[in-house]
Amino acid sequence: MGNQTATNKQLTEQPWLDSTAQPFIVIENVSKHFGDFVAVNNVNLNIYKGELFSILGASGCGKTTLLRMLAGFETPTSGRILIDGIDVTDVPPYWRPVNMMFQSYAIFPHMTVFENVAYGLRKEGVQPAEIEKRVADMLELVQLGGYGKRKPTQLSGGERQRVALARALVKRPKVLLLDEPLAALDKKLREHTQFELMNIQDELGITFVVVTHDQEEAMILSSRIAVMKQGGFIQVGMPKEVYEYPGSRYVADFIGTVNLLEAKIESKDGDQIVAAAPEMANHVRAYTDLQLEVGDSVCIAIRPEKIYISQNEPDNDDDDRVAGVIEDFGYFGNLSLYRVRLESGRIIQVSAQNRRRSVERFLEWDDKVFLSWRVRSAVVLTA
Amino acid sequence: MGQGRGMLWQWFAVAVPYAWLLVFFLAPFVIILKISLADPVIAQPPFTPFIDDQNNLAVTLENFRFLLSDRLYLLTYLNSVMMAGVATLLCLLLGFPMAYGIARSSPVQRNLLLLLVVLPFWISFLLRVYAWMGLLNNHGVINNVLMWLGVIDQPIQILYTNIAIYIGLVYSYLPFMILPLYASLERLDLDLLDAAQDLGATPRQAFWDVTWPLARPGVIAGCLLVFIPATGEYVIPFLLGGPESLMIGRVLFDEFFVNKDWPLASAVAIILLLLIVVPIVLLQRFQSAEDDGART
Ligand SMILES: Nc1ncnc2c1ncn2[C@@H]1O[C@H](COP(=O)(O)OP(=O)(O)O)[C@@H](O)[C@H]1O
Ligand SMILES: [Mg+2]
Numbered sequence: 001m002g003n004q005t006a007t008n009k010q011l012t013e014q015p016w017l018d019s020t021a022q023p024f025i026v027i028e029n030v031s032k033h034f035g036d037f038v039a040v041n042n043v044n045l046n047i048y049k050g051e052l053f054s055i056l057g058a059s060g061c062g063k064t065t066l067l068r069m070l071a072g073f074e075t076p077t078s079g080r081i082l083i084d085g086i087d088v089t090d091v092p093p094y095w096r097p098v099n100m101m102f103q104s105y106a107i108f109p110h111m112t113v114f115e116n117v118a119y120g121l122r123k124e125g126v127q128p129a130e131i132e133k134r135v136a137d138m139l140e141l142v143q144l145g146g147y148g149k150r151k152p153t154q155l156s157g158g159e160r161q162r163v164a165l166a167r168a169l170v171k172r173p174k175v176l177l178l179d180e181p182l183a184a185l186d187k188k189l190r191e192h193t194q195f196e197l198m199n200i201q202d203e204l205g206i207t208f209v210v211v212t213h214d215q216e217e218a219m220i221l222s223s224r225i226a227v228m229k230q231g232g233f234i235q236v237g238m239p240k241e242v243y244e245y246p247g248s249r250y251v252a253d254f255i256g257t258v259n260l261l262e263a264k265i266e267s268k269d270g271d272q273i274v275a276a277a278p279e280m281a282n283h284v285r286a287y288t289d290l291q292l293e294v295g296d297s298v299c300i301a302i303r304p305e306k307i308y309i310s311q312n313e314p315d316n317d318d319d320d321r322v323a324g325v326i327e328d329f330g331y332f333g334n335l336s337l338y339r340v341r342l343e344s345g346r347i348i349q350v351s352a353q354n355r356r357r358s359v360e361r362f363l364e365w366d367d368k369v370f371l372s373w374r375v376r377s378a379v380v381l382t383a
Numbered sequence: 384m385g386q387g388r389g390m391l392w393q394w395f396a397v398a399v400p401y402a403w404l405l406v407f408f409l410a411p412f413v414i415i416l417k418i419s420l421a422d423p424v425i426a427q428p429p430f431t432p433f434i435d436d437q438n439n440l441a442v443t444l445e446n447f448r449f450l451l452s453d454r455l456y457l458l459t460y461l462n463s464v465m466m467a468g469v470a471t472l473l474c475l476l477l478g479f480p481m482a483y484g485i486a487r488s489s490p491v492q493r494n495l496l497l498l499l500v501v502l503p504f505w506i507s508f509l510l511r512v513y514a515w516m517g518l519l520n521n522h523g524v525i526n527n528v529l530m531w532l533g534v535i536d537q538p539i540q541i542l543y544t545n546i547a548i549y550i551g552l553v554y555s556y557l558p559f560m561i562l563p564l565y566a567s568l569e570r571l572d573l574d575l576l577d578a579a580q581d582l583g584a585t586p587r588q589a590f591w592d593v594t595w596p597l598a599r600p601g602v603i604a605g606c607l608l609v610f611i612p613a614t615g616e617y618v619i620p621f622l623l624g625g626p627e628s629l630m631i632g633r634v635l636f637d638e639f640f641v642n643k644d645w646p647l648a649s650a651v652a653i654i655l656l657l658l659i660v661v662p663i664v665l666l667q668r669f670q671s672a673e674d675d676g677a678r679t
Contacts (some may be wrong), residue, residue, distance in 0.1 A: 071577075071581060072580075072581075073577050073580075073581075092580070093577070093580045093581050094580045094581070094582075094583050094584055094585055098581075099581055099582065100577075100578075100581045102574045102577070102578055103574075104572065104574045106572065106574035106575050106577065106578035107578075108575060108578070108579075108592075108593060109575075109597070110596045110597060119579070119582050119584075119592070120582035120583050123582055123583035123584050123588065124583055167578075167582065168581075168582075171582065171583070
């Protein structure tokens, strides 16, 4: 019984695991060509109600184009888009139950904050008294109460961002599309706004689709992430999955920092492999579900924070290890980053928490160190 | 020392435009105003001096009284303003889509189109108006083509009518409408139009809610640049208009050079100036008040 409810709860929170759940947004074989150039290439995706879904990719990979197709500004060259069960592929933007927050914010410069936020309601024909109330409530929600009479030129970057958010949300769309919502803000404000955005999404229960090139932002915000490359998705999953179980070198490298080691499988025992990594001077062990044979070339990915660094040789044979010399390091307050040169000349990146308070350095340049990691921390990649 | 020089430069930069206006605008205006208050005489100069032999001020408002009591002059003023107004409206109707098209075209095309807009300026204004006489007269290109096409069987009188004046005004002043409109439309962020549509506006509503208000400075600048010179236009009504065409520029010319009545001609000019400047000042007042109202 207890087990049963736990599973149900999991399925409500992670509907993509439930094969019977109805997706809220369906993107079906969608492509977009600009002349000969393929900006979006045969994309398939289901997004569920209430998700905060991120589309993550390098600049120019087609994120904005995909978002603009969801908003209705671009018509797909092929494929179709369904929102809440209705095919909206040919529905113009002004009839879609969707609102967008633009990368440039696109605030009307000739209107006050109030008029900007009220614009969408006026177009809907909402009664003036209700407009007054809904705009005031929305400005309160984004902490801009009392800003109604201001002109956009009198607002800071963060305030403009919140006007854009309020203007898109006040129409109570079924889906809110956000194109790089935080890119124009400075670091401190960005961190603060990330949480604000999550709170608002939680409060209103609106499905958010966020486009970003900032992997950290995607990790913090999202229920799920789609990693995009050259117009296509190469991995879709929860932030943890994408980070801990990347499906390819590109994803492992794009999301966070990673050490990638080329290796060749020498022996295999169930799901454990032993691979020769020339750069390591010794063998590397790893676990994988992939169907691999002895002799296959693979790539072993190890995250910097999964590696322990010490001056004494570890005596735990359950872990893999390698010796090296500190080439360089950086102190970041909460943690330190080390670049360790192996005998082969290969540089391995390691990060370590600065648990002890001390101005004296624990490790110096040219110190001889040992790196070790749990075998389970190594990820086997073939793509 | 260096700061002193900086101050000097600053002062200089402010002083130059003022000096320009003083020498080339205010001084001639004062001279014309002075002449307009004199009586005509057959002499050199052809008007009575400002201060007479007895060292008394010799001013008369007779010219203004005459102008304001003569129906023909009033009608001419009214007609000039009306024709300039219609020409301005036509320029706006033609120029807006053209400026919009130029602003939306690719950068290469855009430069080419802008070049085409200003290209006529390479030929003297007078020559171009003369060319229109050739196009519009009864045996001109337009009539010949229309007859050849069978649209008409005998020439229609275009030259020496108000239609010809309108054609001349719109043709001559269209670039002055297009260029400021282009400048404000080119700056328009296209995301704003998408945002309006995203919020539920049809493309037409988005135009009136976003494009039009943001293009308004360009519209106002273009309309002033067309309306002001068109009101006082002399060459076009003289060459293309009929003898009965009532444009104040022609009256002004005739009073100065045909009737040699300088004081009356000066009074005509002063009233023309007031007729144009007063509404503009009011308009600007109104606009800056509106901006202030929106800002606070
Ligand atoms: N209207 C368009 N015409 C031609 N090419 C376009 C157009 N819009 C986008 N592109 C191209 O499509 C690619 C993807 O653009 P975009 O979706 O904006 O990328 P992202 O948002 O991921 O940075 C870019 O190479 C861009 O130059
Ligand atoms: Mg983009």
